[in-house]
Amino acid sequence: MHLLLEAIDLVKHFPVEVHRKQKFLHAVDGLNFHIEAGETVGLVGESGCGKSTLVRLLTRTLDLTEGQIRFHSKSIGLIAARAMAVHPLRREIQMVFQDPTDSLNPRYTARQTIAESVRLLSDLRKSAEIDAEVEHCAELVGLQKELLDRYPHQLSGGQKARVGIARAIVTRPRLLVLDEPTAALDVSVQAVILQLLDTLKRELGMSFLFVSHDLNVVRLLCDRVLVMYLGQIVESGPADEVFHRPAHPYTRALIASLPGGLAGGESSESDLLIGGDPQSPIDPEPNRCRLLGRCPRGTELCEQQAPVLREVAEGRSVACHFPAGL
């Protein structure tokens, strides 16, 4: 298994003005992780944890503040976001967006949307060849040919989602980032799309970074999972392990908050987050655990020393002074 993507000490700070003073919002604060070829890694976190920012850093639509990103051992972190669109590596890292309605140009037919990626990112030039590729891709994602000439407002949610997926895979990227791809879809359609993604992953040999706040969905599709909170990774490990034996209090709270909990898990009501306000991501205290105030297990040590992500078992890392069970 070789390394497809490596993120090293990734940092992204946004300048903000608070009460006329210049401060920084620590959206992503020192992330380290990797994705291997053919692997599906899940990224779990709630709103404000920085996963959208991380996704944009990885797809290079946003510039880094600090840190490195290595793709196939090539450093891509320094490629400017503006230059990435025309970079030869653009075709290797693609993304499926959360809201299929918002991510399709309302004035382009499905065919035009998919063909654009072909024309701009591949070597095909003849329109006959491009059309053939578009139709082949549509078939791969289960989109009937007749639907290709429709506009987004004439397509259902599931069909639009398929167009979004087709557009992303048409260049056969090695890394596909999926930003909550089924969040905007009805549960009746969710299963087909997830099964489709699973099939494509195996057929086309892609690696996935599957971003979601829905633990149930992540568990179905992912080999490994990263849990993010306020700009940091708090836990990582094989998906089944993390969900059935969660170590970090935040992961435990996530699982306990699920209606019905995850079947076979060990979280309970006592794991739920206690009622404090989440800490602010603006200029956070560097020597304090970010979950303090909501963590059911907070102590003085947590106030004085920020826990570091460290390996506690084979392939398992946690950032907590008092990880459960391990």
Place this chain on the structure above:
Amino acid sequence: MDSSIPAFASKADRPSAWAGRWNTLRYVVAENPLSLVAAGLFAMFVLLALVGPVLAPFDPLASNVGPPLSPPTLAHWFGTDALGRDILSRVIVATRLDLGIAVAAVSLSCVIGGLLGAFAGYFGGWTERLVGRTSDTIMAFPLFVLAMGIVAALGNTVANIVLATAIINLPFYMRVARAESSVLKNAGFVEAARLAGNGEIRVLFHHIIPNILPPMTVQVSLNMGWAILNAAGLSFIGLGVRPPAAEWGIMVAEGAQYIVSGEWWIALFPGAVLMLAVFCFNLLGDSLRDLIDPRRRT
């Protein structure tokens, strides 16, 4: 979530795009029957602009085709003016000039203002500041006075009227284009376009601008009436088209001095037609807005 949009079982089920548009058209006309009137008037004006000179019963520039200052008769439906010219013919022929000036000015304004606004809204930064200050500067003047100033400085030609009208209308297009594109730049499909390999300029021209066209189109149709009035106004005060050219504004100016002495028809007919033209375009603009942008329906 839009599972309420029906998936069509077969191609035969799918209503054609035209059927949808026809229904919307019927609805708009039903809500506001005047829009049919406006459409009819618009067709008439376009016809007159295109083939007016052929339809005019008399040569608009020829004097003494009838007794001077004669009221409307069967021979001269709109009467004659002080030089014995047939007013009907002059009004018909003036359509081409007035509409032509308005169309030229609005097109110029729309394209330049739209592009500047789109750049400003999309790129922000100093582009936006520059365009913003330009727009503010123009709008700081009473617009008609500014037009007067431009024509007075550059000379009384049709080209300068077009230029002046175009300049004073720039801010409206800049504003609409800037507002729409600064909202659109955060849309999901814009980011998707970048991921598909579109550089920034391509994103602007292929994704942003096509999507700001609907509100711009509405702005154009609402602006036409104003542009016609502008051109006529400039001519009325002598800063526009020069005699003996037939133009509505000049004709109203020429006729104004005769109202007191009782020859009301010389100013009234050109004035009425001018009013009808502006009314027609404003109404058309409203209907177009209803058709194109249902959110803004009044």
Place this chain on the structure above:
Amino acid sequence: MNAGTAALLEVADLSLEFRTRSGTVRALEHVSLALPESGSLGLVGESGSGKSVLSFAVLGIQDAAARITSGAIRFDGKDLLANDGAAMKALRGRELAMIFQNPRVALNPIRQVGRQIEDVLARHTDLRGKALRTRAIECLSEVRIPDPERRYSAYPFELSGGMCQRVMIAIALACRPRLLIADEPTTGLDVTTQAAIMRLIRDLGREKGMATLLITHDLGLAREFCDRIAVMHAGHIVETGLTEDLFRAPAHPYTAQLIRATPVGQAKLENLASIPGNLPDLRRTDLPACRFAERCMQRQAGCERALPQHDIGEQQRVACHYPLIEPSMEVMHASIA
């Protein structure tokens, strides 16, 4: 429903349609449900199934283009449809309350949250002046907002999504209503916040003896927080019953499919089911009697006939010709015409 239990809210055979320029949308058809004094009912269905339309009709705040073509809505025995605008206004906020999906949008952005609670109190009670403020702060602490005196003067934009939702609950419960309708109250909130809000609603319901109607598309949520569930599809109620009965042995094919499509406790991706097709276009004039028929995997000859209502046991009812469970007491109610 047992014949003996008095229902606080009863919807009987309600049909509602919208006249639009592209046709008449038959949004609700012969909808019946009942909610007892202090129970909780989950109204579950995909988006577009008519759940919100039903709740708006109960409160009398449906769209102006809506027409109720048959049926009745009874609150505490009184017919709500016979009420005029003034009578409904007196009820809303006082006896009937509702909280909505997007709390930030539902709150007035330019008014302090404490004052928004006071508005409701001033409308329906005699409290004035300082007493009003005291009571408003009490309401804020009842919904477990920390530091309520300070939060009283906060504006919605200063609060997080979860806090805004708590404020909305405080506004809804200020006058101790007897029925709370919660329309997707946690969609769009983080799952950790969702857990807290749902527990708050449940606890408050129990404390105050209030009936709760929870509208959601999330079957798992309904299962955890509701005693009874009514499943809606395309304007029809296809099944109602006690929560555990429904999950253990669903009678309607749609319920069964929904359960299999929800990824709670699923071991494998292959087992996850999807429901083919889409909600039918409710403008069609040729809508079949059973609106699920075209998507149903159990469809058989005879499914075109007018829909019956079968009672399964005492507490479960299903609208299907071939329910997955044999009705033990075949009590044939009047068919849906």
